[in-house]
Amino acid sequence: YGPVQTLLRAIFGWESALDYWFPNIRSLWGAIAILALVSYPYVYLLARLAFLEQGICTLEASRSLGCNPWQSFSRVALPLARPAIAAGLALVMMETLNDFGTVQYFGVNTFTTGIYSTWFGFGERQGATQLAAFLMIFVFLLVVLERWSRRQAKFYQSSSPQQNLPRYQLRGLRAIGALAFCLFPFLLGFLVPASYLLYLTVSYAQEVKNNNFFQLASHSLILSFLTAAIALVIGLILVYGQRLSRQPLTSFAVRVTSMGYAIPGSVIAVGVLIPAGNFDNWLAGWWERIWGVNIGLLLSGTIAVLVYAYLVRFLAVAIGSLEGSLGKIKPTLDDAARSLGKTPTQILWQVHT
Incomplete structure (x- = not known):
């Protein structure tokens, strides 16, 4: 019923879902895709800040020891940014476990929908509270487990991050692939839904104005x-x-x-x-x-x-x-x-x- 399938039916003359195949959006994988598209900024922002704060001397030392750019990233830069990435992952995990609107719209039964069903469907406020408490304990154990896994790993910066890192100029297919890879989550996670919301706002401007x-x-x-x-x-x-x-x-x-x-x-x-x-x-x-x-x-x-x-x-x-x-x-x-x-x-x- 969305604009994508409506446009496809208008272009190719399809009349029903029997005439063509389209992935089932309202499913577990559809909910995962949507939650990933709207939650990745938690990891991106913290990881970007962590990479920007890294000193150039550490990366140059790894290059002098024979590491290529990918090895410097995987063996040096990524471990240095691990605490920030773990913090972003914890936020994404808690946001996903807390989400109700997305999973309900996509017809996926989760812990949160069980809490709402127990509370509002069966009137069991105490049972819903117990489920929420168990959810908190589960998240707490996951966070503690992650911190325990890096209990001996301490990463500090000993050089100034203000020096400019060397840039690699991508050309041809590599440049197109990098651009597409970076544009894809921004396009589907922000630009498309924001444009559609702006369209609805303009279309119903009078109603918006009347509703203070x-x-x-x-x-x-x-x-x-x-x-x-x-x-x-x-x-x-x-x-x-x-x-x-x-x-x-x-x-x-x-x-x-x-x-x-x-x-x-x-x-x-x-x-x-x-x-x-x-x-x-x-x-x-x-x-x-x-x-x-x-x-x-x-x-x-x-x-x-x-x-x-x-x-x-x-x-x-x-x-x-x-x-x-x-x-x-x-x-x-x-x-x-x-x-x-x-x-x-x-x-x-x-x-x-």
Whole structure:
């Protein structure tokens, strides 16, 4: 029913699916393709930053030892970027496990659809909560397993990344293949859906205007900037605190804080609203008994609760990117700064940032 098959039927005169073969989009492989196309930026952005931060001296040393460009990439550059790539993969994994709309639209039964079915279909809120808790434990074990696999691998940069790396000029079929390979995910993952959404927006411009579009957009922007700023501050405190203490308990707390990304959004909403509502009711009752005034609900339905729910959901993104960047800085740099009389806060702002 989409524009691709409609166009094919119009061009070739096909009348039904019996006249031609087309891959079954609403299937497990179709959902995998869509989730991969929309989630690859998690890995791409962190990996790109990791590669840009690598010093040229390390790669030149590998070339002087007889490595060709591919061997330098696989043996040196890729292991150096592994922490950032692992952080991106963890985000993709949690995003996929949390996704509900895509898998439901494609007719694929997953853990998340089971949580929704248990909750809304059977009315078993406790059972749905248990399934969500099990999902968090599963993601936590996968992340711990990945970190354990590289427990002895520490990669630090000892040279400046500002020097320009040598570029390889591709020609002919290699240039066409590289361009097509890089353009394919951008085209299908962003350009095509964004163009179609823009087309729908223009086609229904009057309806968009009548539905207070700009007011709703301003609210979304305010929430996004506010949540991003708070997530950055909290993530920086957690990651830098983990770097300072180097205790298993601190690392465990950071990992648990990142697990909210794998919880379905509705589960987070209910998990936040119920305690907030209970606290509001208790506070209102206590205030009325003491002062004789009903103050109503202070937290429920406010931007504070909404921002807190967003932080539970997206704090893992800030922690993953910050942890990947700080992990490549040598601890000896902190020791040198302390020997010069710098406090941990001064080291963070004057050295790391």
